[in-house]
Amino acid sequence: MKKQVLYTVGLHATLVLILLGVAFPVYFTFVIATHTYEDAYAFPPKLLPGKQFLANVSEAWNRTNMGRLMLNSTIVAIAVSLGKIVLSILAAFAFTHFKFRGRVLLFPMCMVTQMLPLPVRIVPAYQLMAHFGWLNTYYALIIPYLASTTGILLFRQFFLTVPDELPDAARVDGAGPLRYLINILIPLSKTNIAALFVIEFVYMWNEYLWPLIVTTNPKIRVAQIGLKMLLTTERTVAEWNVIMAGTILVMLPPLVILIIMRRQFAQGIAMQSTK
């Protein structure tokens, strides 16, 4: 019995140590973000927070116009998440509730998005944006992202579990498919909608390569690119205190959303592996 308790305690202690190790880089980020420029260069490095956090945050905020960058990231991430939800509900509804010619062909086509990550089509995709006149616009940051394999699979799987009696009853009551979708199916899908929203918001907030190439105007750039801008200032020595304060700003929104919606997030990413 005693051995059992000791084993459990030892196990949890090991896990907590690992957790602290994993969290340490973020803690150190925070510590550096709270010091003055000189203290950030103290050697050996400081391990306890200082008092300069707000000053550093406001410096990072002003230097890169971070408010604008974060607003852009928010607009883009929300627009893409909502757009993906709507488009994948519509497609999944078609695949599960109708019989139509070409279904067996169109469904696999909706699954190719993962086979075609950005780098395998980057040059023509960029030229297409230039051709449309979409460089330095929200269109370029939003529209190419709107199709979602994960979303179609997620809703398809859920719609298949809905018993046939439900659409049958709706039909008997004289409701058309769209009314059934809006009044019955979508309210039933709330959990799935939330799950897709978190994973897509986090994914989109963190996108880097595409925003880097399709935007050059600081007014339309996103928060991730703000990090690059913070790192490449005219100074030769990095101002780590300001850079890390900016990093905290950029990493906070997805982290907060993930912590608030952790259950939905876990459910959402679990969907990605069960195809």
Add this chain to the structure above:
Amino acid sequence: MEARFPGYRVLPYLLVFPSVAVIIVFLVVPFIQAAIQSFFQTSPFGTTSSFVGVRQYKLLFSDPSYARSLLTSWYFALIVIIGGLSLSLFIAVLVTRRVRGTAFYQIAFIWTYALSPAVAGVIWALLFDPAVGIGTYVFSKLTGIAINYTIQGTTAILVLAAAAIWNMLGYNVCFYIAGLQNVPRELEEAARVDGAGPWRTFWVITFPMLSPTTAFLVFVNTIYAFFQVFGLIDIMTKGGPGGATEILVYKLYRDAFIRVRYNYASAQSVVLFLIVAATAIFQLWVSTRRAVYLR
């Protein structure tokens, strides 16, 4: 499957149209164009384009910097996959040894996945900054060796790999925890009754049962190590020092958007597609093989 709403001929097409249109216009067509462009050479001002057959590919495979980039990519991906998955599996096994608190640990680990590769890049650039990094400091205290990832190629690869493993750790741990929970206890018990020790039970029963999870994670981590890691590299090393961390996607980016050699870059896109396709087929093969084995 029977149609739940029979008799609608046009509506289903309208419903799938937006998704299919986005996929065709922004994914399929650009990829096909990249494949076509890889057989052409456009003049410097983009006015004329002439068919050159496989010349871009010949150039590519006789370019020593491409061979190096290919090698670096695989080397880097292998460290990230093998290192990251073994560490995650180890943690997941510890977590699932005791049933209590599993949900807590899942959440306590997953958050690293919410950080972008670029954020991970800034954080690890600080940790291993040659002057102020605590990692640099501790390493030199322990070994007496001064490491500087901005001038030492091997150090740069290893620091990038550590950052990548850290970034993906939450995701990998969560999937392994879920996978381990699905391994039937009776099988492990049966092995134990037959006299197998915990070590042997793990390798003979548990690990093979996890192969679909492992295959899926190998795929996801390969995609991460080959593509998503772009932000991490652009922030930390920009392919340096001296090309030591110029993996395929970074070389492609530089050839396309800095050196503006579109056709040459398109040939690189096609090679990358072949790598993705091969990895996807591998994942499919492993997961279907398991399914047959179980029946």
